[in-house]
Amino acid sequence: MVASPFDVSYSGAHRFDASAEDLWRELSQVHRFESWWPWMRDVHLDGEALTPGSAISFEIDPPVPFKMTISVAVTDAKAPEWIVGEVSGDLSGTARLELRDDPPSAVCTVAWDVEIANRGIRRVIHVARPVLLWAQHWAVEIALHGFRDHLRRR
Numbered sequence: 001m002v003a004s005p006f007d008v009s010y011s012g013a014h015r016f017d018a019s020a021e022d023l024w025r026e027l028s029q030v031h032r033f034e035s036w037w038p039w040m041r042d043v044h045l046d047g048e049a050l051t052p053g054s055a056i057s058f059e060i061d062p063p064v065p066f067k068m069t070i071s072v073a074v075t076d077a078k079a080p081e082w083i084v085g086e087v088s089g090d091l092s093g094t095a096r097l098e099l100r101d102d103p104p105s106a107v108c109t110v111a112w113d114v115e116i117a118n119r120g121i122r123r124v125i126h127v128a129r130p131v132l133l134w135a136q137h138w139a140v141e142i143a144l145h146g147f148r149d150h151l152r153r154r
Helices: 020-027 030-036 119-153
Strands: 007-016 040-046 055-060 068-078 082-089 091-102 105-116
Touching (some): 007 119, 020 091, 020 105, 030 040, 030 119, 068 091
Antiparallel strands (some): 007 105, 040 055, 068 082, 091 105
16 A cells, blocks of 8 residues: 555654653653754643643644644553553644663654645645655754753763
8 A cells, every 4th residue: 555645754762761651751841842843933831741531732843834733632541561552633643752771871753644634735745745855854953963962961
């Protein structure tokens, strides 16, 4: 089955010099997201971070000529092991983050399977899909770098 040109998926496992519990605690600090991840703007938390029923909304400001507004509602979670969320806004789908201790560090596996819901982006995606995929790769790399820097400084 061929994926729709509007589908955007990602899956990756990343090692961090911290325990799963430390990573969970740091990821609960939603008010710090913009300092770790420069492509995130206007981050807002409804509810208690990383718990079912909570939601994080934000704007993505990538180095391409479009911005996206996203909300991730936590549908299920088990601290400090995993979290599942429903993505809405300019993207629509699901996301999952898993944390696993692998001494002396931890592995964070993150995955999302979303579809572009923004009509403006959908109109140009047939031509701009390589740019969108590049922007996704850029955002992941910047996020990893920013979070690792934060962990080293704390």
